[in-house]
Structures are given as structure tokens and as C-alpha cells.
Amino acid sequence: MPERIAVGIGIIFFNLFVILSWIFPQGGGKFGRVLVSFLKNTFGIYNLVFLLFESIIVYYLFKKEVKRKDIIALTSLFFSIFLFVSLFLFIDDLQRFGGFVSLFLKRFFYNYLGVSGILLLSLFLLFLSLYNFSLFSRAQIPKKIKRTKEVRREIGKPKVIKQETKEESYSANLQFTTNKTDVQIKKTFPPPLDLLSPNVGARDEEEDLEKLARKIEETLKNFKIESKVEEYHVGPSVIRFDISIAPGVRVSKILSLSNDLALALAVPSIRFETPVPGKSLVGIEVPRKKPSKVYLREILESKAFQNTNYSLPIALGKDLAGKPQVGNLADMLHLLIAGTTGSGKSMFINTLIISLLYKHEPYNLKFLMIDPKRVELSMYNRLYKKYLWYPVITEYSEASSVLKWAIYEMERRYKIFAEEEVRNIDEYNNKGLNKTRENLPYVVIIIDELNDLMMVAPKEIEDMICRLAQKARAGGIHLVVATQRPSVDVITGLIKANIPSRIAFAVSSQVDSRIIIDDNGAEKLLGKGDMLYLPIMSTTPIRLQAPFIEEMEIKKVVNYLSDIYSGLDSSLNLDVTKKEEEKIDDLSEDPLLPQVIELLEGRKIISTSYIQRRFRIGYNRAARILDILEEKGYVASQGEGKPKKVLKGGDIKN
Numbered sequence: 001m002p003e004r005i006a007v008g009i010g011i012i013f014f015n016l017f018v019i020l021s022w023i024f025p026q027g028g029g030k031f032g033r034v035l036v037s038f039l040k041n042t043f044g045i046y047n048l049v050f051l052l053f054e055s056i057i058v059y060y061l062f063k064k065e066v067k068r069k070d071i072i073a074l075t076s077l078f079f080s081i082f083l084f085v086s087l088f089l090f091i092d093d094l095q096r097f098g099g100f101v102s103l104f105l106k107r108f109f110y111n112y113l114g115v116s117g118i119l120l121l122s123l124f125l126l127f128l129s130l131y132n133f134s135l136f137s138r139a140q141i142p143k144k145i146k147r148t149k150e151v152r153r154e155i156g157k158p159k160v161i162k163q164e165t166k167e168e169s170y171s172a173n174l175q176f177t178t179n180k181t182d183v184q185i186k187k188t189f190p191p192p193l194d195l196l197s198p199n200v201g202a203r204d205e206e207e208d209l210e211k212l213a214r215k216i217e218e219t220l221k222n223f224k225i226e227s228k229v230e231e232y233h234v235g236p237s238v239i240r241f242d243i244s245i246a247p248g249v250r251v252s253k254i255l256s257l258s259n260d261l262a263l264a265l266a267v268p269s270i271r272f273e274t275p276v277p278g279k280s281l282v283g284i285e286v287p288r289k290k291p292s293k294v295y296l297r298e299i300l301e302s303k304a305f306q307n308t309n310y311s312l313p314i315a316l317g318k319d320l321a322g323k324p325q326v327g328n329l330a331d332m333l334h335l336l337i338a339g340t341t342g343s344g345k346s347m348f349i350n351t352l353i354i355s356l357l358y359k360h361e362p363y364n365l366k367f368l369m370i371d372p373k374r375v376e377l378s379m380y381n382r383l384y385k386k387y388l389w390y391p392v393i394t395e396y397s398e399a400s401s402v403l404k405w406a407i408y409e410m411e412r413r414y415k416i417f418a419e420e421e422v423r424n425i426d427e428y429n430n431k432g433l434n435k436t437r438e439n440l441p442y443v444v445i446i447i448d449e450l451n452d453l454m455m456v457a458p459k460e461i462e463d464m465i466c467r468l469a470q471k472a473r474a475g476g477i478h479l480v481v482a483t484q485r486p487s488v489d490v491i492t493g494l495i496k497a498n499i500p501s502r503i504a505f506a507v508s509s510q511v512d513s514r515i516i517i518d519d520n521g522a523e524k525l526l527g528k529g530d531m532l533y534l535p536i537m538s539t540t541p542i543r544l545q546a547p548f549i550e551e552m553e554i555k556k557v558v559n560y561l562s563d564i565y566s567g568l569d570s571s572l573n574l575d576v577t578k579k580e581e582e583k584i585d586d587l588s589e590d591p592l593l594p595q596v597i598e599l600l601e602g603r604k605i606i607s608t609s610y611i612q613r614r615f616r617i618g619y620n621r622a623a624r625i626l627d628i629l630e631e632k633g634y635v636a637s638q639g640e641g642k643p644k645k646v647l648k649g650g651d652i653k654n
Contacts, residue, residue: 073129080125189564190358195556196297196549209239212265216241216284219264223257225249230281235320236545237291237530240273242281254282269524277540285320285543287526294529296351296547299324300358311426312365312442312478315355316533317544325533325544329356329444332501332536334469334479338486338516339505344529345482346376348503348546349448352480353380354557356444362386362565368406368445370399372452379551382558386565389443396456399447403464406445406477410468413440413475425476443477450483451490459627462492469498486512500536505529505546517541592617596625600634600646607643 018035213229220227226246233240245254251274262270265286273283299305299315302324310328319325329335329352339345356365362383369392371377377392384391393399413425416438422428425440445468447453453461468479481499483490486507496515504522507513513522517534519541525531529546592615599614600606606629611622626644629635635644 076125077129080122080129189361191557191560193297193300195560196553197295198297199295213241215264219261233320235322236294236318237526238285238287240320241284242276244281271521271524293548294318294545296549299547312356313359314352315547317546319544329478333473334499336499336502337482340507341484343505343527344546345505349482350554351547351549357557357561362568363439364441366441366443368402370447372449376448379554380558382562385570386568396453399453407467410472410475410477424474440476446480448482450481451485454490462494466494466498486515491515502534504532593625593628603646605643605645
């Protein structure tokens with residue numbers, strides 16, 4: 001129990017004891033009689049003023065933290081009422097009701113100020129108290145009227161773990177500035193959090209948690225399952241009820257009642273978490289009537305983000321307990337994001353980018369953005385030559401060139417690491433720079449819609465993504481791949497195997513959910529940022545509410561950073577030389593390729609099975625060699641399932 005609540009309860013009980021002892025002199029015992037006698041002789045009728053004063057204090061102890069202006073208001077109100085009552089006690093016949101306090105007031109205030117002076121002073125103090133009371137403040141009246149309908153009831157049992165509505169932070173006192181003051185800011189890095197919208201402060205709608213808990217228990221009891229709700233976890237979008245079940249009850253029996261529970265609770269769907277991590281409980285996640293937004297500024301202001309030593313921190317959102325969650329893209333290695341249209345996928349990509357922009361200057365971080373949809377990432381073009389090595393890419397030909405360049409850069413960095421005798425980019429950068437060493441920034445490659453690229457050249461795109469995902473992480477190159485079509489022909493087995501960290505937003509079917517996170521559950525998400533995060537080396541996804549950011553906020557941050565680093569000119573030339581392209585292509589060639597090329601001499605056709613038998617290799621390797629031969633123009637396809645036609649068989653030696 002908070003200390004201020006305990007104090008408030010103590011004051012209430014003291015007041016009740018005084019009142020009852022006053023009304024029933026024998027009911028309070030010897031202590032009550034002595035206390036009442038002391039109060040009568042000392043304060044007299046002013047006891048009523050003290051009781052009123054204490055009641056107001058109790059109100060503030062229970063309702064909110066007392067501010068400085070509220071202390072001034074309370075003190076002014078007390079003395080105002082005190083002086084007003086004293087006007088009547090100056091009558092001789094009534095002085096006996098005022099005790100020693102009345103005698104003091106008569107000798108001091110009445111003799112020096114008189115009745116008129118006391119009345120004016122009392123009115124002045126009353127006006128001062130009303131002016132300072134936040135309860136009566138003109139700017140607060142509409143909010144207070146609205147909030148009276150939204151007062152959350154204290155629930156005794158079971159234990160409630162509520163959403164944190166306010167996170168202590170280093171930037172808690174920042175005020176949202178207007179355009180006029182923005183111009184006057186001395187622009188430095190990192191950008192001020194004023195550029196982002198603060199939480200509007202709207203309180204959550206009241207949730208009758210106890211009623212929902214009893215409803216869950218009754219519904220399960222109707223199906224002959226004894227259960228008890230042990231805890232509530234109130235998150236931004238859902239409430240998780242952790243229930244204990246009687247021994248001998250199968251968990252699968254509870255899972256089969258998903259639709260029945262949803263019907264009983266009048267919600268579209270529910271999701272189970274079995275078991276709750278670290279507890280022998282079953283979690284039932286119930287959607288809230290009115291989900292609350294999580295603003296990106298809340299996460300960036302939180303201690304979780306401010307105190308992090310992650311090299312590439314990103315704001316993930318809030319968990320079911322309302323706690324900010326921050327991830328490290330460097331530890332994730334690479335990130336796969338999938339979800340239907342409107343699920344919050346593109347919004348999350350924007351918050352990921354802004355999170356990184358708040359932590360790194362352009363000397364330490366570069367982006368390569370591929371946006372075939374042409375609309376999601378175009379606002380970042382102002383950061384070209386600062387944070388972006390190349391303008392936001394919308395054409396497949398440019399996307400292919402960028403990915404090839406990334407592979408070449410990856411190999412180049414590994415050669416540098418070998419010369420410097422370091423293993424990764426962190427060791428290289430910690431070693432320090434000198435005149436002969438170049439700075440190697442982190443590179444984040446963002447592909448906003450993988451499906452559009454896979455429709456043009458699926459094999460080539462898959463190969464390049466897999467090669468980067470397998471090796472690029474130690475070189476400081478990380479992939480963030482997103483798609484709204486999580487099918488097996490887009491998110492292939494190779495891509496899944498090489499991108500271990502995944503985020504699933506709302507999808508349409510269990511099949512899509514399993515493709516992304518290898519488990520059911522994403523089909524029951526609510527959309528609008530509700531997501532399941534599957535960290536690397538984890539088998540259980542974590543449910544989070546992704547942060548929200550508006551387009552205007554993104555533009556403010558982008559414009560701010562663009563103005564700071566307007567003198568930078570760090571661009572990328574995609575005109576890769578033929579020699580470099582050959583190096584990149586050679587990386588994908590099989591050691592057996594020269595022998596297979598010699599085998600083509602004098603032949604008109606060649607098949608995968610023939611290469612398998614001739615060199616005693618597996619089907620996948622033989623098919624890959626044949627694909628390389630087709631890319632280089634040695635063979636041509638004659639249709640699906642047919643052998644390849646040899647084009648250069650007679651002239652290979654020449």
C-alpha cells in the first residue's frame with residue numbers, strides 16, 4: 001500500500017474517533033473523553049474547520065500527488081474559513097464556543113484589523129485558494145468533469161498488475177514546443193524529444209476486471225473445470241488473466257474452449273499463453289474495450305531506452321504489464337516482420353528508424369532503404385547523403401544493385417577485420433581510428449515489401465538475402481525485411497532459417513502465423529500495433545503493443561537532422577565496376593562449376609540428375625549448379641521438368 005494512502009486512511013479513522021467520542025462521551029473511553037475535552041477547551045467550534053481541512057487532505061492523498069500550488073490552496077482555504085468563523089465568535093455571548101483560539105483571535109486580529117479587515121482578508125485568502133486549486137482551475141474543469149466518469153475502482157483481490165501510465169525519465173519536464181520556438185532551438189544531437197508528440201494524458205476507460213474474472217471462472221465451471229484467477233495484467237490492448245486449474249485438468253481441454261470463452265466475455269477472440277513464463281498458470285488474453293495508444297516518445301523517454309548500452313536500440317513497445325520494451329538489432333542479427341495491411345507493420349518500421357536516428361549520428365549509422373510500394377519510406381529522402389547512402393529505392397534494378405553492393409561491402413569489411421586481427425565491427429571500432437583506418441558505420445538495410453521483389457526475381461533475391469543474413473551481422477550489416485504476404489513462396493525456408501528474430505502482426509490464418517513465428521496466435525491479434533515478438537533463440541513469442549508515431553513527427557525529426565548535417569556528403573555510387581561484379585558473382589559459384597562446364601562440351605542437353613550421378617552430389621547442389629549455368633548463358637530451359645538445352649557446348653574450349 002502506498003504511504004500516502006496509509007496516511008489518508010489513518011486521518012479518516014482519527015476523525016471518526018473524534019466525532020464518535022464527541023457524540024457519545026462514554027463510547028470513547030478515558031482517552032476519548034480527555035481528547036474531546038482538550039479539543040473543546042482549545043479549539044471549540046474550530047474543530048469543524050479542522051475536520052474539513054483534514055477531509056480535503058484525504059481527498060488529495062487518495063486522488064493524486066499533491067502539487068506545490070495545492071498546498072498553497074489548502075493553506076489559504078483553511079485560514080479563510082478560520083477567519084470567517086471568527087467573525088461570529090467576537091460576539092461576547094458566543095466566545096465560550098471558541099475556546100482559547102477564539103480568545104487569541106480577538107486579542108490579535110480584532111484589535112488590529114477590525115471586522116472589515118478580517119472579512120477582506122478572508123475573501124482574499126478564499127480567492128487565492130480557488131485560483132490555485134487544480135480541482136477548480138479553469139483549464140482543468142472540462143478534464144475533471146470527464147475524468148469523474150473514468151475513476152478506476154480499487155479491487156481487493158485477486159492481485160492486479162496494472163499498466164504503467166507514467167514512466168520516470170530524464171526528459172519528463174520537456175514541453176511540446178510550437179514552430180516559433182523550434183526555430184530558436186540551438187540544434188544539436190540528439191534531436192529534442194519535443195519533436196515527438198507526448199502522451200495526451202487521456203486516462204484508460206474503466207475495466208470491470210473483477211466481473212470479467214468471475215465470468216471466466218463461471219464459464220470454465222460450466223464445462224466442469226475448476227479454476228481461479230490469480231492475477232490480472234492490464235496492458236495497452238489486452239488484459240491477461242492468469243488462472244490456476246485443479247489438478248488433473250488437461251490444458252488441451254481449456255484451449256478447446258476458446259470460442260466459448262470469447263462468447264461469454266463478448267469479445268471477438270481470445271488467446272492463450274500456456275504456461276505463463278516462470279509460473280504454473282494458464283494465461284488468458286482478453287481484448288480491452290478501448291485499447292490505449294503507446295506513443296514513441298514514452299518509450300524514448302523511459303529508463304529502458306535512456307540507460308541502454310545497446311549498439312542498435314529499437315523501441316519495441318509495451319508489454320502486458322505496461323513496461324517499455326527495448327530491443328537490440330545487433331543482438332537480433334536480422335529481423336523479419338510480417339502482417340496484413342493495416343496491422344501496424346509500416347508504422348513499426350518507422351518507429352524502428354526513428355529509434356536508431358535518436359541514438360546514432362550519421363558517422364556511425366547508414367541506411368539503405370528499399371520501398372517498392374513507393375509511399376512508405378519516401379519521407380526519409382531528405383536524409384540522403386547524411387544517413388542514407390542512396391535515395392530510397394523503388395525499382396528492382398536498383399534494389400538488386402544495392403544488395404550486390406552490400407555483399408561486396410560485407411566481403412571487403414571481413415578483409416579489413418582480418419588485417420586488423422579483429423572479429424567484428426565492435427572490436428574494430430573500439431580499437432580506435434588513425435590516419436590509415438577508415439570509419440565503418442553500422443549499415444541497416446530495410447526492405448519494406450519483400451513480396452514485390454520476389455515476384456520479379458525470386459531466386460536472385462533469395463540468394464542475396466540469405467548470403468547477407470548468413471555472414472553480414474559481424475560486419476555491422478543488418479537486414480530488416482517486411483512483407484504483408486507471409487506465404488512460403490515469399491518467406492522461404494532459407495530466409496526463415498537465416499533470419500532468427502521475427503515479429504508477427506495480425507494475419508488472416510493460422511498457416512500464415514506458423515510461417516512467421518512457427519506457432520499459432522498471430523491470427524488472433526487485434527491489429528493496430530498488436531504484435532507477437534519472437535526473439536532469437538526463443539520458442540515462446542512475447543505479446544507487445546507497438547509504439548505509435550504520426551507522419552508529422554517523422555518529418556520534424558527528419559528535417560531537424562537534415563538541417564544539422566546539411567554539410568555532409570556521404571553517398572553511394574551504384575555503378576559497380578565489372579571486376580567487382582565478377583567478384584560478387586564468383587562468391588556464389590560452386591567449386592565443381594569448372595568441371596561441369598567442361599562436361600558440356602559436345603553435349604546437346606544436360607539434366608540435374610545427370611550432374612548428380614556424374615559427380616555424386618545431392619539434388620539441391622546439382623540444381624544450383626545448373627541454375628548458375630543458365631544465368632551465365634551456357635544452357636537454356638526447355639520447359640519445366642525437361643533437361644536444359646546446351647547453348648555453347650561446341651565452343652566451350654574456345
